[in-house]
Amino acid sequence: MTSFTPYSALIGGLAIGLSAFLLLWLNGRIAGISGIVNGAVKLKQADLSWRWLFILGIVLGAFFASKLGFSLPSDLSLSWAAVLVGGFLVGIGTQIGSGCTSGHGICGIGRGSLRSIVATLLFMTTAGFIVFLSRHVFL
Amino acid sequence: MNKIVALCCGVLFGIGLTVAQMVNPQKVLNFLDISGDWDPSLALVMAGALFIYVMGYLVWVKPKSKPLLDEQFFLPVKKTIDKSLVVGSIIFGIGWGVSGICPGPALANLSGGDLKILAFIGAMLVGMKCSPLLAQLTR
Numbered sequence: 153m154t155s156f157t158p159y160s161a162l163i164g165g166l167a168i169g170l171s172a173f174l175l176l177w178l179n180g181r182i183a184g185i186s187g188i189v190n191g192a193v194k195l196k197q198a199d200l201s202w203r204w205l206f207i208l209g210i211v212l213g214a215f216f217a218s219k220l221g222f223s224l225p226s227d228l229s230l231s232w233a234a235v236l237v238g239g240f241l242v243g244i245g246t247q248i249g250s251g252c253t254s255g256h257g258i259c260g261i262g263r264g265s266l267r268s269i270v271a272t273l274l275f276m277t278t279a280g281f282i283v284f285l286s287r288h289v290f291l
Numbered sequence: 292m293n294k295i296v297a298l299c300c301g302v303l304f305g306i307g308l309t310v311a312q313m314v315n316p317q318k319v320l321n322f323l324d325i326s327g328d329w330d331p332s333l334a335l336v337m338a339g340a341l342f343i344y345v346m347g348y349l350v351w352v353k354p355k356s357k358p359l360l361d362e363q364f365f366l367p368v369k370k371t372i373d374k375s376l377v378v379g380s381i382i383f384g385i386g387w388g389v390s391g392i393c394p395g396p397a398l399a400n401l402s403g404g405d406l407k408i409l410a411f412i413g414a415m416l417v418g419m420k421c422s423p424l425l426a427q428l429t430r
Binding site: 153154155156157158160161162163164165166167168169170171172173174175176177178179180181182183185186189190193201202203205206207208209210211212213214215216217218222224225226227228229230232234235236237238239240241242243244245246247248249250252253254256257258259260261262263265266267270271272274275276277278279280281282283284286287288 | 293294296297298299300301302303304305306307308309310311312313314315316317318320321323324325326327328330331332333334335336337338339340341342343344345347348351352357358359360361362363364365366367369370371372375376377378379380381382383384385386387388389390391392393394395397398399400401402403404405407408410411412413414415416417418419420421422423425426429
């Protein structure tokens, strides 16, 4: 069980939104993490450096925050199967569906994209359904 | 200059994810579990992020023809809701529901200490590399 943490959720959200806005306003780029990662591991990609710097930044930012009292989980409390199957499906789905929580859920919806609204509704309800099945039906 | 921007935006994004505790898969799963002990925190993360992003987009991005530090905005061009978007988003939703991890939090957790995050990222990259094969089936 985790408790409702409205203030830290809102402040964290504002930081994420500010980051995504700055990246668009200054560099003209979409802060969609799945797209940034996929582009970073392509061999024939011209714009590699900003992608790797953004990825490095996420790791560093999370590390700094964890030193200031906002913890990173040292134990994800997930089975190996959940980690491997989940990761594989997240990789496939975000590429075929052109985005993830950040790209569609924030940057796309934030620009009023109908595609992103549809995508976000679909992945949220699907994920909710999977959690319902795994926690309340097949437990 | 825009490389420094990318790094700083990444840092801010990583701080945001950690402060909001989206880095904790159990918190994400508890958000998706509306029929259980529902933790609505993540709705506020999204609300906070969208608030800043929408404001910034409408005021400083939409009226402009190019970003401050580059020659063009790199925005998605697709407008239609096609089969790939629907199928991909559902596959991503299954993966997210199974694990509680999406791409941003996966990266943010790298310095956290649970080796399973490496397995998740590895599986995600394999999924990304496999996606062109599966994408042909959805066309």
